[in-house]
């Protein structure tokens with residue numbers, strides 16, 4: 001963790017669960033964890049009901065994607081303002097599943113991030129290398145390039161968040177070594193400070209990829225790791241809370 005940054009544990013529920021299950025899972029998290037901010041990102045269609053269920057709680061609600069345009073002829077898409085209106089405060093953007101499955105490149109992600117900022121949503125921009133890129137020794141250059149291309153002006157002052165999610169660690173049970181995580185987070189911090197100045201010293205940098213109660217404490221002890229973006233383990237309330245409780249006080 002970084003001194004002076006309040007940690008954030010965010011759950012990315014991806015495309016899982018019914019509306020009833022989403023509300024029930026959210027309610028199980030209602031009490032929160034002292035000293036840690038909790039955020040849950042249900043499927044976009046469940047955002048409003050979950051946000052209503054979480055009113056007055058310590059848990060924020062976010063979305064998993066938005067369109068870059070304010071409005072228009074975009075069948076099936078959802079704008080950042082619509083998500084804000086539905087009760088979201090955050091939105092995950094540029095997740096590797098969207099980069100891979102929906103051909104989103106850095107320019108696309110940057111446009112969506114600008115739209116999120118314009119609507120008053122806090123963007124969580126995801127970056128991360130594939131296994132082939134890591135094996136070729138390119139992890140740091142890939143992450144640096146993605147950061148440069150995906151993050152617009154105004155991101156840091158608006159409280160934008162970055163999540164490092166190595167593609168090969170997502171849903172696989174495999175994680176980088178603690179040294180590898182620390183090296184990438186240091187690279188990200190310095191790249192952001194170079195570009196945005198000292199304000200980026202308080203930008204939250206999350207790690208994501210097979211975070212579980214068993215490995216969370218080791219990851220959270222690393223410098224410049226200010227929380228986690230959790231997939232599978234965020235679908236089990238006890239596991240999500242155990243991960244949040246693993247954050248050092």
Ligand code: 13P
Pocket residue numbers: 012095165169170171172173208209210211229230231232233
């Ligand atoms: P897992 O925690 O299931 O590996 O997923 C990570 C992720 O993609 C969060 O956005």
